[in-house]
Amino acid sequence: MIKSINSTQAERLIKDKKDLVILDVRRLNEYKEGRLFNSINIPVEELEWEVSEIEEYKEKPILVYCKVGVRSSVACNFLEEEGFKELYNLRGGILDFSGEIEN
Numbered sequence: 816m817i818k819s820i821n822s823t824q825a826e827r828l829i830k831d832k833k834d835l836v837i838l839d840v841r842r843l844n845e846y847k848e849g850r851l852f853n854s855i856n857i858p859v860e861e862l863e864w865e866v867s868e869i870e871e872y873k874e875k876p877i878l879v880y881c882k883v884g885v886r887s888s889v890a891c892n893f894l895e896e897e898g899f900k901e902l903y904n905l906r907g908g909i910l911d912f913s914g915e916i917e918n
Contacts, residue, residue: 817891817902819884825905826914828878836877838869840890841909845882849909849916859886859893866897873899880905880912 820828829835829851837854839846846856857865859881869877877899881887884906891902905912 816900817895817904819888819904819906821906822911822913825878825880825903825912828876828903829914832876834875836869836872836875838877838879838890839909840879840881840886849918851878851880851909851912852915852917854880854917859890862890862893866894873897874901876901876903878903878905881908883908883910 837851839850839854839856840859840862842858843856850856855869857868877894879887879890879902884904887904887908891904894902
């Protein structure tokens, strides 16, 4: 299941789901500029080869984000095909996110 959510919904999800995994699919240089707290960085271009790194989270809720929401949408579709169950795509990406950002 993939659900597209906005910034407010993402903030609520982060607060309410203690087992939430946050996946940043931007490039490493973008990730270093600022990211959601406790996020894992696997660029979408590398996800196919690096999916084993997050295999253990297949049954957990995963919030996927990028800069504006396009790469995260691609990543969500791929992860769903790989058997991940509960995926949330941050619509508008980190640019629209109004919560706290870690530098």
